[in-house]
Every structure is written in C-alpha cells, then in structure tokens.
Amino acid sequence: MRSFNHYWSLGIILALICLLSVPGLCWHSQQIRAARATYRSAMAPVILVPGSSATQNRFNQLVKELNTQTKTQHSLLRVEVKTNNQLVYSGAIRRGDRQPFIVIGFQNRADGLTNIRKQAAWFTIAFRALQKTYHFNHFSAMGHSNGGLILTLFMENAMAKTGAHADRLMTIASPFNLEEANPKVDTPMFTQLVAGRQHLSKDLVVYSLAGSQSYTGDGIVPFDSVDRGKYIFQKQVKSFTQITVSGANANHANLPENQQIVRLIRQDLLD
Template sequence: MPRFKLTHQWASVGAVLLLIVLLAIPGILWRSQQLTDVRANYRSPMAPVFLVPGSSATQNRFNDLVKELNAKTKTKHSLLRVEVMTNGQLKMSGTIRPGDQRPFIVVGFEDRRDGTANILRQAQWFTIAFKALQQTYHFNHFSAMGHSNGGLVLTLFMERDLAATKAHAERLMTIASPFNLEEPNPQVDTPLFKQLVAGRQNLPQQLVVYSIAGTETYGGDGIVPFDSVDRGKYIFQKRVQHFTQITVTGADAKHAGLPENQQIVKLIRQDLLN
C-alpha cells in the first residue's frame, strides 16, 4: 500500500497549504485598505512642542521656562527659537539635537503688537513657520502651548490652516488666553471671539485642550478678565475630545508671571509633556 500512503502524505500537506491560502484571503482583500490605515495611524518619531508667546514678548520669552522644565524632567529637550519677520522670512536660533523627539520650538513674531488685525496676521505667520519646520523635520504630530494672545494664534491656526498641513494636533494648552480679548463687559462679543466660534467646527476632534486662567482678583489676572478666558468653553467644549479649564490663584498669578508660576509649570509637565 505504499502508493496510498504517499497520497495520504501529500493530502495532509495539501490541506495545510490550502488552509494557509484560505487564511491569507482576508489579508489580500484588506491590503488596499492597509495603506490608508497605516498612513492615517502613522505618527512620526518627532512630535515637537510649540510655544507661542503673547503680544509684545519675543521668541526668548520662554527661555527660563524651558530651562526649568528641563531641570525637572529626565530627558532634556532642545530649544529652537524661530522669529517670523513681517515679510514671511524666518530667523532661527538654537538647534534641535539629533534624536530629540520632543523638542521645544518657540515661534515669535517681528511684529509683536496687540490687536485683532495683528493677531490674525500672526496666525498666518505661524502657519508659514509651521510648514517650513514640518518640511525640515518631517513631523506629523505635535502639541502646543500659547501664553496670552499666543493661545489665540494657535487656536486660529488650528481652525484655519491645520487641516492643510495634514499634521495631527495632540494637546493644546492656553495660558490666560483672552478669547474675548480684554473686553470687560461679559455681554459684549468682540469680532475676534465671533470669528473663533464660527471656525470651531474645523478644530481637530482628537485634540485635548487645557485652558488655564490666572486670577489675581475675583475678576481676572490684572490684565485679562476671567470671563474672557472662560469663554474658551464656547470654542472648544463639545468639539474637541477633552476640554479642561483650570484656575490658578496665589503667588505669581499676575498675567505676565503666569508661565513661571510653579503651579502652571507643574501643569505643563503633567498635562502637556506627559
């Protein structure tokens, strides 16, 4: 009976090979979708943290903050400072250390004046810097922190230009950002606030937002009224994945001192960098 036995061997091998082919079918059918899935889920090794200062502050605004953050975290992050000139040119100082996957990138502006028109222009300048940096460093996800009007610049960027860059915004922290500018009357909506609310549908749904308010008095941090910061909820709530509002009081709760406030430094480490 050797012939029968021989057939028997090959029948088993054939069965195993057939099973492999059967199990491979779903994979072959899925392949066309694989590329889309991989691209959608792909995250570059580098995910920078953008820091944007408020009006009248320069790209050196966060030097001390970064020094302090680096002293308190295990991995030291490099610091790149970018100044966007009014003609769209970029001036850079500092470097990103090779292999540093979470560098800080401070984006400041030559024209640092306050006011709606300039904030809108700064948002466009930020986009120019973002695109150039993206091309150089090949990142496709990032987090960001903005102090004062810097938070408005970042929010405007995310509403207007983020989608075109195909980058994923992960976390946004705004510190004392006046979403209704310095308007003291809660009944009045400034034009910029109206624009921010109108564009909220463009905010990425996966974004996690923290809005921090400082209160030196019951009404605000000395410059920005609490109500103006509080209005962030009309922009982010029910649109982004999580929106958390935090109020910080006590020492250093004045508007200009907030980025160095120990409570806030702790929040940055805990919520933005972790």
C-alpha cells in the same frame, strides 16, 4: 484521468490562496490610508507661542526651569517669522530629542485682531517649514495670552492641510473674547473662533489656564474672556479642562513663570 485526480487538490489549494487574498487586494488602498492616519512620528515637539509684544526669547526661563525638573533634557529651537515670511532660527534641536521645545515668535508682534490673524498665517508658514525639516506629524502646543488664540486659529483653519495631529493644547490666560469684560458682548475674534470650532480635532486634549490676581481677571485679561474658551472647546474636543491659578505670580505677564503653571506644563504637556 489519473493526472486530473492527482492535481485537482493542488488546484483547490491554489484557488483557496487566491480566494483568501481577495479581501487583502481590495483593502490594499485603504491599508495605506489607515497606516498614514494612525502613524505618529517619533518626534512630537512642544510648540510654544508667546503673546503680543513678547519675542521668541519669551520662554527661555520657562524651558530652563522645566529642564531642571525633568529627567530628560529638552532642547530649544527658536524661530522668528519676519513680515516678509522669512524664518530666522536660533538654538537647535538635539539629535534624538523626541520632545524638543520650539518657540515661534513674530517680527510683527503687535496686538489687535488683524495682527493676530496675520500672526496665525505666519505661524502656519513656520509650522510647515519645521514639519518639512524635522518630519514630525504630531505635536503639543502651549500659547500664552494671544499665543493661545494664534494656536486655536491655526488648529481650526490650517492644521488639517498640514496632515499633522495636535495631541495637547494648553492656553495660558488666552483672551478668547479679547479684552472685552462685558459678558454680553461678543467680539469678532470670539465669533470667528466659535464659527470654526467644528474643525478642531476630536482627539485634542485642551487645558485652559487663567490667572486670578483680582476677582475679575489677571490684571490685563478679564476672567470672562478666558472662560469663553468653553464655548469653543467644550463638547468638541476629547477633553477640556479649565484651571484657575492664584497667589504669587498670578498676574498676566508673570503666568509662564508661575510655579503652579510650570508644574502643570510638566505634568500635562511633557511625556
């Protein structure tokens, strides 16, 4: 009896430990899921996608310009996706660089709805390969012209399967309604992008930049087509900002070198 009285308190302590451990044991599987969901890799590259006709060297000047304006020098890796899905690399990511630039270009860089869809699929192949090599799970992206469409298609259709999270997206003169100037006409590209908008991340911050050489567009892309971005991103992503740039270098081809846009990239895409 004395022994029982002596040890019952010890039994209560051990029972309390077990009781308080029950929530933790039940929560254990959720803990791993939560850790994976909230985990962000140290590396968060800025992925740049050029428009049609442009190669993976399209942003060499832009990266050089940005590196002169920032304290941290960002390395540059260029990837070309061949039509047979093979990847050709040039440049390198410096060890310890947490925000390198990665340009993804395509061997078939022709314009047109079918080609843009193909380029989005090739982009996914390159993205998966880069993710496997560099172990990043979040990134920011900038697409010039059709590059913006490729990135939007990727984020709507393929990104969820990669497990990656897009932090920020900047589209520069991206024709969400292709070259259609008539505001009453919806192209198949626009219809597809609107149909897939619910797959866009609620945490994504989007900037849509438009060039204004004339009062109706940047010389190639109609202003209304860029403006259509609001029907895709607005009320879907965390924030959506539209900016119109005019003045020198405001025509479609020169926009990535436009000083206002370089400043916006430095300010909004780089940490």
